[in-house]
Amino acid sequence: MVKLENKKIFEFNYIGIINTPFIKLEDMPIQPKGSKSIGTITLFDEYIQGLECIKEFSHLILLYHLHQVKEMKLKVKPFLDSKERGIFSTRAPVRPNPIGLSIVRLIDVKGNVLSVENVDMLEGTPLLDIKPYVPKFDIFPEANNGWLLEDVELKNVKSDFRFLKTN
DSSP states (O other), rough: OOOOOOOOOOOOOOOOEEEEEOOOOSBSSSSSOOOEEEEEEEEGGEEEEEEETTGGSSSSEEEOOTTTOOOOOOOOOOOOOOEEEEEEOOOSOOSOOOOOEEEEEEEEEEEEEEEEOOOOTTTEEEEEEEOOOOOHHOOOOOOOOOSSSSTTTTTTBOOOOOTOOOO
């Protein structure tokens, strides 16, 4: 058995910046599925070669730094619920490693700029990685929603201040 230590093991590099219409937290959708908003990803020049063949995919998985998160909590009252839950059973941003994940629809690629739909992140969010969304790999029809209600409607559900540090 390998002994694990709680330590920093790798430093990540941003590969680009995500531009969205969401300047304020309270205007931002809480999930990409509830957003029809358009944004752009500007990839830094040294990563442009990595975009080869990306136009062949309709959707992308974005991993990004939740750069406005200022604290970490292990218990939170998540959106769409009134009960406190463990952070790892939620998608709340106040995580030990503030990394966000969104699946977006790819609209177009021009040089190092990708136009995408379904953005749910703040303007200027640093991008960590892009992966193709592949339904045959990424959909599990037998998956359940855990504590979330089956009939959750995400349209027009916006973020609020519950995860901002107050002191």
